Amino acid sequence: MFAKNKKKILWLRVSLMFVAVAIAAAVLAANAAAPIPAEAANSIDRQAIVDYAYRYWHNYNPDYRDFNNTGSRGGDCTNFVSQALRAGGWRDVWGLDYKSTSVWWYWKWPPFQSWTWVNANKFFWFASGSGRADIVNISADLNRRFTLQLGDIVQIDYERDGEMDHSMIVTKKDGYDIYLTYHTTLGRDRQDHKFLDIYGGSPGAAYYGWHLHDS
Amino acid sequence: MNYKKILFILIIIFLVLLGGVFILRRDSSLYNPSNLGFAEPVGTLRIAQNDELQANINTFMESQISEGALGKDNYHCANILYGYDDGYAYAWVYCSGFILKENGEFEQGSASSGLSRLEYGEDFQIIKLEPPYDHPPGLPLPQPLFPKKIYDMGRPSSAEFDALHQEIYNKARSASLE
Numbered sequence: 001m002f003a004k005n006k007k008k009i010l011w012l013r014v015s016l017m018f019v020a021v022a023i024a025a026a027v028l029a030a031n032a033a034a035p036i037p038a039e040a041a042n043s044i045d046r047q048a049i050v051d052y053a054y055r056y057w058h059n060y061n062p063d064y065r066d067f068n069n070t071g072s073r074g075g076d077c078t079n080f081v082s083q084a085l086r087a088g089g090w091r092d093v094w095g096l097d098y099k100s101t102s103v104w105w106y107w108k109w110p111p112f113q114s115w116t117w118v119n120a121n122k123f124f125w126f127a128s129g130s131g132r133a134d135i136v137n138i139s140a141d142l143n144r145r146f147t148l149q150l151g152d153i154v155q156i157d158y159e160r161d162g163e164m165d166h167s168m169i170v171t172k173k174d175g176y177d178i179y180l181t182y183h184t185t186l187g188r189d190r191q192d193h194k195f196l197d198i199y200g201g202s203p204g205a206a207y208y209g210w211h212l213h214d215s
Numbered sequence: 216m217n218y219k220k221i222l223f224i225l226i227i228i229f230l231v232l233l234g235g236v237f238i239l240r241r242d243s244s245l246y247n248p249s250n251l252g253f254a255e256p257v258g259t260l261r262i263a264q265n266d267e268l269q270a271n272i273n274t275f276m277e278s279q280i281s282e283g284a285l286g287k288d289n290y291h292c293a294n295i296l297y298g299y300d301d302g303y304a305y306a307w308v309y310c311s312g313f314i315l316k317e318n319g320e321f322e323q324g325s326a327s328s329g330l331s332r333l334e335y336g337e338d339f340q341i342i343k344l345e346p347p348y349d350h351p352p353g354l355p356l357p358q359p360l361f362p363k364k365i366y367d368m369g370r371p372s373s374a375e376f377d378a379l380h381q382e383i384y385n386k387a388r389s390a391s392l393e
Contacts, residue, residue, distance in 0.1 A: 005217075005218055008218060012218070012221055012225075013221075057326075057328070058309065058326070058328035058376060059373055059376045060370065066370075110236075172285070177283065179285065179325070184329075188308075188327040188328060188329035188331070189327065189328045189329055190325070190326070190327050190328075191311070191323070191325065191326040191327070192285050192323075192324060192325045192326065193325060193327075194281070194283035194284065194285070194325065196283055197281045197283045197284075
């Protein structure tokens with residue numbers, strides 16, 4: 001009887017270990033498909049961010065879920081920005097509290113992500129507290145947009161209610177303006193959309209830039 | 216450790232995992248496609264090709280280029296017509312400007328891509344593009360735009376995007392030779 005129980009326990013332990021290893025392997029394999037860069041944690045490759053934006057602005061990367069058409073909670077813009085930043089060297093900041101603005105992570109499978117990954121306002125507060133970027137208040141002086149570099153981020157608070165509504169990537173710069181590439185909600189995804197054209201459409205909105213730290 | 220203890224620990228782990236998955240799923244649903252309203256078609260919805268309509272969509276969209284766009288002097292559009300009813304055409308429209316470089320190559324300038332609802336009148340002439348052509352992306356849409364059947368047709372595939380890109384690239388090359 002005792003020997004039988006011992007055998008049962010042994011099998012149970014082996015099965016449990018097998019299941020745990022299988023789950024861990026599946027999660028690792030699924031998430032390894034996402035383009036996590038091999039660069040050092042603290043370096044930013046601005047060109048990689050721009051290249052990513054140009055590659056996937058209209059032809060969405062199948063390694064990531066599409067968050068378009070999520071009703072009043074915004075679309076795919078911040079998801080796209082997060083993908084590009086990850087491609088440029090931002091490492092995921094893992095934490096169990098996925099609603100927290102101090103974490104920033106994405107799992108391909110199981111299909112979860114932190115709110116900072118997809119929500120423009122949550123991303124704003126993550127960037128603010130992350131030490132990875134400095135804020136630029138473009139609304140206070142439109143000329144400040146020229147301090148932004150390729151790969152930096154621009155966010156818009158359309159209603160000036162203190163909640164960010166949209167996120168975009170700086171992909172081009174010339175003597176006249178900066179140009180932004182982004183995904184949008186059930187509208188037109190854009191490549192190199194001139195800042196002043198966007199501003200002209202919503203002059204009453206508040207515009208903020210995020211100047212990424214290079215190291 | 217006896218069998219009962221192991222079983223108890225397993226049950227606890229299972230319940231914790233189950234609770235975690237439940238909470239994550241409940242909250243992540245906030246970011247899943249939902250609550251999207253669909254428009255009723257005007258009259259009969261036809262999922263069919265219409266060369267005249269398709270050409271008119273391109274002409275109309277090419278006229279909508281903004282002054283500040285990069286490559287606006289060589290700006291072209293191509294589309295996949297998803298269908299049309301008695302008042303609107305529904306198409307995936309892809310537009311881009313092109314800049315001719317000194318080495319003779321074209322660089323892509325400002326571009327846009329999206330599912331569009333376009334009102335048409337007599338002879339399939341396009342009257343206007345319905346918002347949200349530049350609708351504030353974080354805000355609710357003013358009204359449902361697409362019949363469900365159109366919306367469910369989804370985004371073009373990579374191959375379809377390549378074909379659209381090739382079409383406007385060829386137009387840009389032809390225009391530069393004129």
